Amino acid sequence: MKTRSFIVSGAPHIHKNSSIHKIMWNVFAALLPASFVSVYAFGMDSVRVLGVSVISCIFLEIIALLFMGRNWKAAFDGSAAVTGLLLGLTLPSGISTGIILVGAIVAIIIAKQVFGGLGNNPFNPALTSRVFLLIAFPGPLTTWPLPRGLENIKNFMGVATAKTGDVITTATPLGAIKENAVKAMPSIQVNDLFLGIHTPGSIGEISALALLIGAAWLLYKKIITWHIPVATILTVLAISLLTHLISPEKYADPFFHLFAGGLIIGAFFMATDYVTAPIFNKGKLIYGIGIGVLTIVIRLWGGYPEGVSFAILLMNSTTPLIDRFTVPKPFGFRKARN
């Protein structure tokens, strides 16, 4: 009998056509609508900030991988690009290129590669970097150029705008209410916040609609699950509704809190970062609620107008603990003979 030899390998012999590469570039794509809106709103400045951030992050990733003797091609798995894009989207459009480069170094080298690269970093690299920049360069990080269409409004939302260099800057809506309380600015419309092109803020947080389109894509592709964003947003809505009902003069309404600032980009794109978020569904809910509570506490009573970045980073640190206490019961421990 004639026999024949074959290649041997372990089961399973088929695999799903999925990869880190695919997931990460999908996340990148999901951030593009918001990026395009930002280009419309802030013009070439936005292209510069996002471009420098993405390219420098990928470049630094290559350097770091080469330095550690790993496969440098992993720099194109999309994770560095996503970090770069997220970092860029959290910055004001007027930020200097030097500061972006510092941010990229903090994100890729310190927050990610020092811990062992993708999968091993305890804190979200883009957020770590943003918070670092906020503390290191408070001025530039809180100087918000006015988006297109608002250039001529000198007194936006009752807050004085200032001319720095050749751009007019102003406070973000959250900043405005921090300084002046709600009654001072009747001109803020939820509609404006939703579409975003008429409100100042970080490059990526100005249009809730664009972000939600990207988020819908991620949910549709099953790259993220609803647990974290829904828990985060509902918590923010619930607490802000309560405080608004108690004192509408002092506290803004829930929709303002939903669409102003970085809640949407944070809840859908940053809090859902696989590496730094809890892995079980129950844990994801706890984590989301935690982010929501911390966000609103910082916004209403903290020293900063916006608290999403701090909230997510703080909750990042609780992830191992949450994971430990939310391990689901294995099959067979739930319902035996009924």
Place this chain on the structure above:
Amino acid sequence: MSKAKTFKGGIHPSYNKHLSEHKEIVEAPLPKMVALPLSQHIGAPANPIVKRKDKVKSGQLIAEAGGFISAPVHASISGTIKGIEPVEHPLGKKVDAIIIESDGKDEWIDLNPVDNPFDVDPDTIKNKIKEAGIVGLGGATFPSNVKLSPPEDKKIEFIILNGAECEPYLTTDHRLMVEKTEEIVTGLKLAAQVLGVNKIYIGIETNKPDAIKKMEKKIGNDGQVVPLQVKYPQGSEKQLISAITGRETPPTSLPMEVGAVVFNVGTTLAIYEAVFKGKPLVERVVTLTGHGIKNPGNFRTRFGTYVAELVDFSGGYKEDAAKLVLGGPMMGRAVPTDGIPIIKGTGGILVMTQSELIVREYSDCIRCGKCIEACPNNHNPQLLGILIEQEKFDKISDEQLEEIVLDDCFECGSCTYVCPAHRPMVQFFQQAKSYYNNKKKKR
């Protein structure tokens, strides 16, 4: 038809059943030679009772059961014993096998069916099944008579026919349900009677509507066909019980713990043939399929037939055939050669092509949680995978995971299938299992 039932977790691989699902079962020609391993079942190997140059008939007992959990082996062809020598075994190691050279006549022993099987006492039936060497043909190859003899204190409430056939490519059970409906239903009813059970369920995935229809018609009011969602591993015993009855069999326990006994389609047919026809188990239906095969199909094949011979008969390999898997693509075992006999547990032979072999490097876990979603046992392959990769076995025992989790992982491969970092989780678990088995032995 009510909404299809299912279990929690699982995956949706491409099934590729179209290659063979509508191909009628074909009788493979008599092999010129067979190699019948003494171990084709779970438990002690059988003890040979023949020697070199003995003449044997088809169906003749040639090796006796080696213990309570064991099964006898019968000659699958008539001819001369060439010897007892080690051959390649589908499970990897070389094992002793009885080699028979065919005389080309296929002369059978006298067959002794049981008269009026529904009227005799259960022990007669169980004995007949035991003598016939019947083991679970789904792959676990657990002796069927043992399954039919639960301890007194375990009350069996229902019997389930496993017609899920969730492994991609395989169509053996599907074809049998369509072509041998009556025999299977009769065998199932008989098994139910032996167990003293009156609740009969037949679980079939909805991708086999013809089988569902035929089985429904045949079983009538004596049992219930339960349509199941098409999802892997729906045909895993515990997942099947959970889908149909809502009961979860505890880890390390047998289904009888929750009052259930599950039978494979081929096994019930074997029971029918043993009892009603007096035929010992000497053949089975094998799906020979894959893109590396010229003519995929379902073949009734005598045990001990070499894979190479069956492939030849079917029309041969395609030029780019590169990998030979015994079983399905999810849990099947890749073997290095086709000079390997088909045995009781061989339900499928899958030939994959060069282009289907993708060598992928794996990277660090990114904690996406896809494996946790996919795990039908609700385990945490992610954490276990990392601990095992880093050889932190002590940490696993600290968390007391080794017994409840590792013992219960049946290596369905769902976690490995979905992992975007391409981590070989199944291999990690195998590594951990052998670590703990060695440790247990040392104690």
